[in-house]
Amino acid sequence: MTLHKLPGQLFGLFLGLVWLLIAGIPFYFMVITGFKGRFELFSGGSVFSFPENPSFENYNDVLTGGTFFQYLGNSVLIVSVSVILILVLSSMASYVFARIPFRFSNVLFGLIIAGLVIPLHVTLIPVYLLTREIGLYDSLWALLGPYVAFNLPLSIFILTEFMRQIPVELEEAARIDGSGPMRTFAQVILPLSTPGLATLAIYNAVILWNEFVFAFVLILSPEYRPLPLAIWEYQGEYSMNIPAIMAVLSLSTLPLIMIYIIGQERVVKGIMAGALK
Amino acid sequence: MATQIIPKRKAAAPRKWFTWDEYTLTIILFLLPSLLLMAVFVVYPILSSFHLSLFEWNGIDPVRTPVGLANWERLLQDDIFWRAFRNNLTVVALSIMFQMPMGMLLAIMMERGGRRFIFRVFKTVYFFPMLMSSVSIGILFKYIYDPSFGIINETLEAIGLEGQSWLGETNLALFAVVAVICWQYTPFYMILFLASLNSVSEDLRDAARIDGAREFQYYWYVALPLVRGTVRTAIILSLIGSLKYFDLIWVMTEGGPNNASELMATYMYKKAFPSFDMGYGSAVASALFIIVMILALSAFYFSRRLETEV
Numbered sequence: 001m002t003l004h005k006l007p008g009q010l011f012g013l014f015l016g017l018v019w020l021l022i023a024g025i026p027f028y029f030m031v032i033t034g035f036k037g038r039f040e041l042f043s044g045g046s047v048f049s050f051p052e053n054p055s056f057e058n059y060n061d062v063l064t065g066g067t068f069f070q071y072l073g074n075s076v077l078i079v080s081v082s083v084i085l086i087l088v089l090s091s092m093a094s095y096v097f098a099r100i101p102f103r104f105s106n107v108l109f110g111l112i113i114a115g116l117v118i119p120l121h122v123t124l125i126p127v128y129l130l131t132r133e134i135g136l137y138d139s140l141w142a143l144l145g146p147y148v149a150f151n152l153p154l155s156i157f158i159l160t161e162f163m164r165q166i167p168v169e170l171e172e173a174a175r176i177d178g179s180g181p182m183r184t185f186a187q188v189i190l191p192l193s194t195p196g197l198a199t200l201a202i203y204n205a206v207i208l209w210n211e212f213v214f215a216f217v218l219i220l221s222p223e224y225r226p227l228p229l230a231i232w233e234y235q236g237e238y239s240m241n242i243p244a245i246m247a248v249l250s251l252s253t254l255p256l257i258m259i260y261i262i263g264q265e266r267v268v269k270g271i272m273a274g275a276l277k
Numbered sequence: 278m279a280t281q282i283i284p285k286r287k288a289a290a291p292r293k294w295f296t297w298d299e300y301t302l303t304i305i306l307f308l309l310p311s312l313l314l315m316a317v318f319v320v321y322p323i324l325s326s327f328h329l330s331l332f333e334w335n336g337i338d339p340v341r342t343p344v345g346l347a348n349w350e351r352l353l354q355d356d357i358f359w360r361a362f363r364n365n366l367t368v369v370a371l372s373i374m375f376q377m378p379m380g381m382l383l384a385i386m387m388e389r390g391g392r393r394f395i396f397r398v399f400k401t402v403y404f405f406p407m408l409m410s411s412v413s414i415g416i417l418f419k420y421i422y423d424p425s426f427g428i429i430n431e432t433l434e435a436i437g438l439e440g441q442s443w444l445g446e447t448n449l450a451l452f453a454v455v456a457v458i459c460w461q462y463t464p465f466y467m468i469l470f471l472a473s474l475n476s477v478s479e480d481l482r483d484a485a486r487i488d489g490a491r492e493f494q495y496y497w498y499v500a501l502p503l504v505r506g507t508v509r510t511a512i513i514l515s516l517i518g519s520l521k522y523f524d525l526i527w528v529m530t531e532g533g534p535n536n537a538s539e540l541m542a543t544y545m546y547k548k549a550f551p552s553f554d555m556g557y558g559s560a561v562a563s564a565l566f567i568i569v570m571i572l573a574l575s576a577f578y579f580s581r582r583l584e585t586e587v
Contacts, residue, residue, distance in 0.1 A: 008492050012386040016399045019383060022460065024402050029428055030417055041426045048428070089314070092307035102304050108312070115319055117573045119521040121542040122566040123322030125329060125549050125559050129336070130322070149318035152311050181303040210410030212524045217550065228412040232528060235416050242420055249413045256408040264401065268468060271407050275469050275514055 034058055034247035041242055058247035062234075068251070070223060071230035078140050078226055079208045082147040086155050086204050087197055089148065094159035095185045099171070109160070115153035120146075120213065128217050142218040143226070147208055154274055155200050162196035163189060202270025206256065227252050323566060329559035336555040348560035358561060361532075361539040362568070364451055368540070369519040371455045372462070373512055379459070380466030380511070385496055387467065388474045403464040411461070415528030418457045419444065422529075447537035450530050454538050457525060462518070466511050473507035474500055509583040513576050520569045541565045 029047065035054040041047065062068050096102075097109050127146055128137075136142040166189065174184045215229045222233065231252055238244045260267045330348050332341040352358055383403070390396030406414065421428045422443040430440030443453040477500050485495040501508075523542040526532060532539035532547065545565060549558025 009389070012389050013395075015382060015386050016390065016396065019463075020399055020402055023405060023464065025428065026417055026421055026460070027402075027405055029421060033420075047426060047431050089311045093311040096304050096307045100300055100304055102301075108308070112311070112315065115315060117517060117569065118319060118323070119517075119542070119565060119569050121521065121523060121545055122326055122562045122569075123319060124546070125336075125555055125562060126322035126325035127318060128550075129325075129555075130317070145314065145318050149314040152315060156311065180299045182299070185303075185307075206408070210412070212410065212412050212527075217546075228410045231410075231416065232412055242426060245416065245420070249409075249417055253409050253413060257405070260404070260408055267408075268404060272465070272468055272472075275465070275510060 030246050030249055030253075033243050034250045036243045038241055038243055058244045059251065061244060062247050062251060067222070067230070068248075071225055071227045074140055074225060075209060075227040078143050078147070079205055082144060082151075082208055083201055083204045085144070085148045086151050087201060090152055090155035090159050090200070091190060091193060091197065092185070093152075093156050094163050095189055097156070097160045098163035098166075099189070100181065109156075112153050113157055115150075116157070120150055124213065124217055127214070131218050137218060138220040138224065140219070140224045140226070143211075143214055146214045146218075147211065151204050151207065155204065158200060158273055159193065159196055162193060166192050198266065199270045199273050202267055203273040206267075206271055209256065326559045326562045326566065329555060330557075330563050332556045334555045335553040336549075337553070341556075344556065348557050351557065352560050352564055357536050357539060358541070358544060358564070360536055361541045361544045364538065365520055365522070365540050367451060368455055368458065368522060369516055371452075372458055372515050372519050375459045376463045376466050376515060377508065377511060379463050381470050381501075381508075383463070383467040384470035384474055387471050389492070403467060406461045407465055409461075411524035412528050414457065414461055415525045418460075419529055422453055444530050445534055447535050450534060450538040454526055454529055457529070458519075458522070461525070462515070466515070469507060469511055470504065473504040477503050505583045509580045512580070513573070516576050517569065517573055520565075520572065541568070 032051060033041070033047070035056070035058070036051040037053060037055070037057070040052060093112075097105060123146075131137045131142045131145075136145075170188055170192070171184050174188050179187065210228055211226075212228045212232070215226050216232075219225055219229065222230075225233070231248055234248045235245055238248075329341075331343060331345060333344045333347070334341040387396060387400060390399070409417075420426065422430075424430055424440060424442045424445070427443075429443065433440050441449060444450050481499055481503075482495060485499050490498070521542060522540050523546070526538055526540055526543055527546070530538045532543040536544075541561065542565065545558055545561040548554050548561055552558075
């Protein structure tokens with residue numbers, strides 16, 4: 001490090017620390033408050049202070065309250081089914097766009113990509129009416145159609161780009177051995193697309209794990225609610241029991257934080273998939 | 278097809294092996310499910326929104342009353358809708374004005390820091406907000422802004438300033454929410470910019486250094502012009518995202534107080550669902566669609582010259 005660079009380095013470090021505080025303090029507040037007693041916040045102590053008697057009571061209350069695991073289960077179920085469907089459908093469509101030239105290929109691809117810009121709120125009323133009409137209203141499966149349809153455009157876009165990078169020679173070899181397009185897709189293209197599929201699985205899972213609007217409009221009964229909607233409901237239920245709400249927030253964020261800590265690079269790549277290409 | 282033992286590379290152009298039936302079948306079978314789903318849940322709802330905007334309907338009655346363009350006339354004179362529109366534009370402007378420079382500064386800082394330990398800690402923690410749902414973030418910040426038990430007021434009072442009812446004041450609520458949006462998304466743009474700065478060739482940095490450029494000059498004159506394509510992408514993403522905002526606002530303020538933080542999406546929801554005014558709600562939704570499309574397309578169009586390969 002030469003001398004004239006020092007002020008810049010110090011400024012960089014200072015900026016880094018400031019943003020570390022800005023980004024970190026809300027999480028610190030969330031986690032420590034979750035361990036506080038119900039009335040500790042009201043007793044005049046600092047909100048930053050450590051809990052007087054750290055306890056898992058709030059966590060215990062939330063976890064044994066009976067409903068948390070149900071919400072968690074709902075979320076896991078709808079997110080995994082949706083992600084699998086998204087991956088299957090988008091890889092099939094992407095294969096066609098990447099590899100089989102046909103007349104309206106570009107037009108159809110362009111139309112699908114236009115779906116990226118569409119604000120989903122525009123579709124809320126008709127989707128709600130449609131869901132009521134086909135009898136799925138107020139069930140977990142009401143979410144499946146919108147969840148899959150709205151995440152197809154980006155997944156198709158990314159996978160098509162990905163499949164175009166796969167060397168054509170491999171498919172030619174398969175074709176010469178007498179393999180048709182469907183078998184080539186299943187046995188050559190799909191295995192080679194695994195890294196792209198993994199990125200997309202993470203991207204879609206995070207988006208859907210946190211989805212709120214469709215769940216809010218399409219589901220009425222508590223027993224079918226996925227987690228984000230349930231968190232919103234807990235807030236009303238525990239109204240002034242701030243430590244309990246913070247425990248709920250910590251618990252619902254925990255799965256993603258764990259996955260993040262295990263596979264940091266991959267998760268970052270997954271979440272940024274929408275922008276980084 | 279006859280078995281060929283020795284593959285003739287490149288000899289077979291796509292057309293040659295185009296056995297019509299099977300390829301056509303694949304095209305149809307592989308595209309149909311995706312196209313069908315998007316037609317039902319994306320295309321049809323958009324058209325249906327426009328159609329429903331011509332009726333007065335509570336969503337339950339079997340009878341819809343056609344009212345022509347009455348809902349659209351009402352929309353044009355609806356002060357709350359235009360207020361929501363202006364609020365949306367404020368969110369767009371403030372988001373871009375804060376997140377882009379801050380994201381870029383942090384990205385440059387991270388690039389200079391490299392893989393040193395403290396910078397790895399920075400990167401890990403910075404990314405946390407991206408892992409939380411907007412609902413959780415909204416609830417968390419509701420308590421952070423809380424006038425009596427929140428972090429913000431306690432900090433302000435500790436340094437002798439007066440606390441505020443951040444989400445309860447009409448002139449503060451929108452800005453309080455925008456601050457949370459910036460907290461949530463600045464790291465996203467930081468990562469985006471960092472990846473793009475990293476892709477600038479080291480040779481250029483060396484060349485700049487040999488020519489006597491300082492760090493700041495390297496970034497200003499060499500790196501930034503090269504990554505302007507990414508900045509363009511970021512601005513468009515931020516623009517479209519800000520126009521669609523719903524979750525965070527809904528959880529924190531429900532558009533209040535007194536519509537001070539109302540956005541087009543929250544207003545649309547309020548009209549359609551709690552008020553069961555499906556016709557007018559659809560008009561608001563259709564207007565939202567038109568506005569987003571116009572702004573997104575103009576953003577694409579007017580920023581064309583910024584496009585780069587990075």
